[in-house]
Amino acid sequence: MSDFGEGPTLEQANPWLRDEAERIERILDVTERNSVIEGLPPFSEQMRRRLREELMEDSGRARPPRE
Numbered sequence: 001m002s003d004f005g006e007g008p009t010l011e012q013a014n015p016w017l018r019d020e021a022e023r024i025e026r027i028l029d030v031t032e033r034n035s036v037i038e039g040l041p042p043f044s045e046q047m048r049r050r051l052r053e054e055l056m057e058d059s060g061r062a063r064p065p066r067e
Helices: 020-037 045-058
Strands: none
Touching: 020 045
């Protein structure tokens, strides 16, 4: 692994990375645009919701399950 010095981390350098909801929305937006460019249909609200939940789980900041 390379050592790139003592500069700020990506999260420190980019305020939008600190906001979990905004970070996930940006990921979904870019992913959807790239998929459409490749000929896939835009995300349905159900797909967007499922991907958002999976990204929250992957980030380790998942909400507790609803009862």
